[in-house]
Amino acid sequence: MKSLRIATRQSALAVWQAEHVAARLRQAHPDVLVELVPMTTRGDEIIDRPLAAIGGKGLFLKELEVAMAEGRADIAVHSLKDVPMSLEAGFSIGAVLERADPADAFVSNAYERLSELPQGARVGTSSLRRQAQLRAFRPDLELLDLRGNVGTRLAKLDAGQYDAIILACAGLDRLGLAARIRNRLAPPDWVPAVAQGAIAIEYRTIDREVAGLLAPLNDAETSRCTGAERAMNLALHGSCSVPIAGFCWETENALDLVGLVGDAATGRLLRARATAPRDQGEALGLQVADLLLAQGAGPLLGRSAS
């Protein structure tokens, strides 16, 4: 293997993440030529409708997978939270990098925190997960759709369309925009998207040589924790069209997982939490999913999938 071509979306965040992976690969394999292959996905092109309405997060992967299948790229770099629970046949995740800050960020030009917003303030987010938690904490707020990449969302906030918006801390940190974070909305009180803050590298499963090159970039702890979160999400049939949140972290020798299912319309939230030995991440994910279903998550998941 003499070269590794990385397929990437062209948003500033996607390119930062691809460059980050490229740097890590060059460091691990000085003899391998690593280059970026930027491309546009349907998820990037359609920005006027909520993701849930146009087919979900898989839209961000498809074109990159086609490029790999056609031999125009060897690997693709993704935010793991945008990766569907089941990959297309023939593709695998070769490495999950060490997680950045998993928390959501409260971003505003006039207010320091969610509790300071005046009655009826306008908050922008198209994420049902964020909407459900906003409704729960502040039923009075006016929730407004907000899509587009991080830069676009900040520009709309600055133009006065919203009093505050919610973004991921990891994305802001990576883009050098940490100063925009007024307040961290952190787990376990406020629960982020499953796998938020983790970068994943996808490859064609038959490329054993590529798998070997990716392996040293894998962070075992992040891989275990996001594995538990994704197992929970899969057991709940989670997609981006239902408000599911999950966060797993490691204590001494165990995994601790909090899961949340909400209703974006009413702000009703169901929460569950459990622990398990470090090597039991998948079983832990299933256990927390069962605890949520036992509380009545089923109808919530069905009803909000509009």
Ligand SMILES: NCc1[nH]cc(CCC(=O)O)c1CC(=O)O
């Ligand atoms: N929804 C798009 C998306 N996918 C990943 C991130 C942030 C980076 C990460 O979670 O690793 C973001 C931006 C955001 O939600 O603010």
